[in-house]
Amino acid sequence: xxxxxxxxxxxxxxxxxxxxxxxxxxxxxxxxxxxxxxxxxxxxxxxxxxxxxxxxxxxxxxxxxxxxxxxxxxxxxxxxxxxxxxxxxxxxxxxxxxxxxxxxxxxxxxxxxxxxxxxxxxxxxxxxxxxxxxxxxxxxxxxxxxxxxxxxxxxxxxxxxxxxxxxxxxxxxxxxxxxxxxxxxxxxxxxxxxxxxxxxxxxxxxxxxxxxxxxxxxxxxxxxxxxxxxxxxxxxxxxxxxxxxxxxxxxxxxxxxxxxxxxxxxxxxxxxxxxxxxxxxxxxxxxxxxxxxxxxxxxxxxxxxxxxxxxxxxxxxxxxxxxxxxxxxxxxxxxxxxx
Numbered sequence: 221x222x223x224x225x226x227x228x229x230x231x232x233x234x235x236x237x238x239x240x241x242x243x244x245x246x247x248x249x250x251x252x253x254x255x256x257x258x259x260x261x262x263x264x265x266x267x268x269x270x271x272x273x274x275x276x277x278x279x280x281x282x283x284x285x286x287x288x289x290x291x292x293x294x295x296x297x298x299x300x301x302x303x304x305x306x307x308x309x310x311x312x313x314x315x316x317x318x319x320x321x322x323x324x325x326x327x328x329x330x331x332x333x334x335x336x337x338x339x340x341x342x343x344x345x346x347x348x349x350x351x352x353x354x355x356x357x358x359x360x361x362x363x364x365x366x367x368x369x370x371x372x373x374x375x376x377x378x379x380x381x382x383x384x385x386x387x388x389x390x391x392x393x394x395x396x397x398x399x400x401x402x403x404x405x406x407x408x409x410x411x412x413x414x415x416x417x418x419x420x421x422x423x424x425x426x427x428x429x430x431x432x433x434x435x436x437x438x439x440x441x442x443x444x445x446x447x448x449x450x451x452x453x454x455x456x457x458x459x460x461x462x463x464x465x466x467x468x469x470x471x472x473x474x475x476x477x478x479x480x481x482x483x484x485x486x487x488x489x490x491x492x493x494x495x496x497x498x499x500x501x502x503x504x505x506x507x508x509x510x511x512x513x514x515x516x517x518x519x520x521x522x523x524x525x526x527x528x529x530x531x532x533x534x535x536x537x538x539x540x541x542x543x544x545x546x547x548x549x550x551x552x553x554x555x556x557x558x559x
Contacts, residue, residue: 284332301519385420396557506552
């Protein structure tokens with residue numbers, strides 16, 4: 221049978237309240253009494269009830285993390301940053317994957333509140349406003365990481381999407397390309413980061429006296445890529461564009477496959493550039509030129525910010541945005557026309 225706090229108090233010849241004070245370091249205890257209590261805890265191998273302890277100390281050393289899909293590479297890399305930094309500060313992670321179900325996310329938020337988590341990190345590709353409202357009701361510090369939707373009313377760690385798209389477009393222009401089309405994802409465009417990427421692309425084209433061209437994709441799957449090619453096959457074959465700059469890596473890779481299946485060569489007949497910098501961009505051939513987002517760093521900075529709020533007992537303000545830099549990775553999928 222597991223030892224109880226009463227057993228510790230009896231062996232140490234002190235009151236139960238004195239044992240509680242030693243365990244929770246809540247009030248002064250004489251050195252001799254503390255020594256006896258710690259000795260009794262060691263001998264009896266006593267394990268405090270962490271939930272009960274957290275109610276007293278207000279510290280559970282638990283961070284709840286809600287993710288949309290643990291199998292998603294973006295989510296996995298951000299989560300790695302969260303876990304490794306959390307471990308450095310002696311925090312345990314309670315992880316839940318909703319697989320895109322908003323109601324499941326709310327269920328996990330309720331569970332985290334019951335478990336006395338000190339903070340919550342949401343890593344998702346969906347926008348669940350009801351979830352964020354529920355977390356706000358619990359007054360639990362929260363950081364939201366979402367690479368697709370624009371999260372302006374919540375504390376978040378992200379990148380400057382407009383500048384990143386501008387820098388990539390400017391890089392392609394420096395490589396001698398003038399006929400650059402941007403392939404945007406149409407879904408929820410008024411609420412997503414896509415509108416900022418388009419602004420960055422348009423601005424770079426305009427500053428270089430070039431005419432922009434926006435191509436809209438309905439999805440990032442193979443069907444969506446094939447629909448784009450079928451609609452713009454004539455323009456692609458006639459080389460009206462020399463580069464298709466896609467809003468996501470996976471869309472660029474699927475377009476690359478569809479274009480090659482049609483008998484064209486990459487990058488000789490058409491260049492492809494992406495956005496994200498996932499491991500896939502270095503595995504497929506030709507390797508994809510892309511905007512590399514710092515996924516691991518986003519997770520690491522998110523939990524550092526959350527722990528700082530917890531330590532300083534800062535009330536969630538819901539409007540702080542931390543922007544991290546990106547890197548433009550030039551690879552084989554775009555020809556350098558200046559050489």
